[in-house]
Amino acid sequence: MRLKLAAFLASVMVFWLAAGLPAGAAAPQPVPAAGDVVARSEFLSRVIKETGLNLDGVYFIRAPQVGDVATDVAAGAPYAGDLIIAGHHGVVENGRPFRPGDPVLREEAATMSVRALRAKLGSLPPGDFSLEPADAVRISPDCAFDVRDACRLGLLAPGGDNQLRPREQLTRSDLAVLTAALRVAVKYNQDGITWSLSADGKRVALYWGEKPTGGYSVEVRSVKRDGGLLKVFYILDSPGPGEVVTQAITHPRASVDLPGDIGHFTAVLPVRADDPVKIIFTIGENSYSAGNGVEVMDAVPFLESGRVYVPLRYLARALGVPADNIRWSPSARTVTLISEGRAVTPAVGGSIMYVNDKPVKMDAVPLIRENRVYLPARFLAEALGCLVEWYPGRQAVVIQTTLPSTNL
Secondary structure, eight states: OHHHHHHHHHHHHHHHHHTTOOTTOOOOOOOOOGGGBOBHHHHHHHHHHHHTOOOTTOOOSSOOOHHHHBTTOOTTOTTHHHHHHHHHTTSSOTTBOOOTTSBOBHHHHHHHHHHHHHHHHSSOOOOOOOOOOTTGGGSOGGGHHHHHHHHHTTSSOOOTTOOOOTTSBOBHHHHHHHHHHHHHHHHHHHHTOEEEEOTTSSEEEEEOOOBSSSOOEEEEEEEEEETTEEEEEEEEEOOOTTOOOOOSOBOOEEEEEOOTTOOOOSEEEEEEOOSOOEEEEETTOSEEEETTEEEEOSSOOEEETTEEEEEHHHHHHHTTOOGGGEEEETTTTEEEEEETTEEEEOBTTOSEEEETTEEEEOSSOOEEETTEEEEEHHHHHHHTTOEEEEETTTTEEEEEOOOOOOOO
């Protein structure tokens, strides 16, 4: 594994030398739309919030100043406190310009996220993983280790074309994926679950460490590919009070064969299969909640003819549909969503929605408003196996997900 990593880093350096660029130089990058750009200051604050890093219990001879961390940030900046925390924990380098207003690059986002996780967890979850995106040589050498770990944890993943795009600007869509993976990674280490993949990539195993007695078990409930990320959903069991168990050290583990049609993935992420998640969209609000998290939208739900219309793309993402599985056909004016073996296709202005090629009659039609496709929330949510309730007092639609169906 060390040889693989050494070869990988060497290839990165060779590329930079061959290109005539210094290791830290920026190559020309596509520029996202202005509203889709994430500033470095905003991203840093998101990472500090999601990881829960703080200075509790830390004693200083002199109160830390933001000027000690960044030479270009004023003490009154709204993110100054987060920057001080980041500097103390090694998330950013001290004594250098931070460039708070600059867009954060994907490899920079990966580096800050991984360093924050290391500071929070002590160490990152282990696992055998080989980073081989088609454009791996474009990663800056000083980011290579952190980007590799970010890919393994699902913080940063190659797209369907296996392009990592490390030096492109982070988009809002990237931020949503990274934030979700951060939350899972923080919780992940609380269970102590690690994983390994067989040499042929056809079997995955989960391990729950060393336990003092018998009665502990880990069970894989389902697997699901989300873009380049393979999510392995598991449940845990431990002995109850008074339960008779083997008085010997045990090492709970579980392994499963992956379905032949699981597709290409570049990282494995164990996810605890907790209770169903509640997703809440509220009329007139430009954000929705999913579990304990809140996501911002650039469109708002509205009520029309007794139906709650929700921006289709945000509803689909909230329900776990990967971004590359949301496909708009401008000629047919249809959107096809693919999730866990189901293909759902509504048409703008049409009262028939197809679920795995079977027609489903709707009493309201999808429509376009301000260049966004809207759909009555109930039809898509129920087509994907979720429960839907309307709370008139709160002017909110509540969608309850179910445990991801097993692909095993």
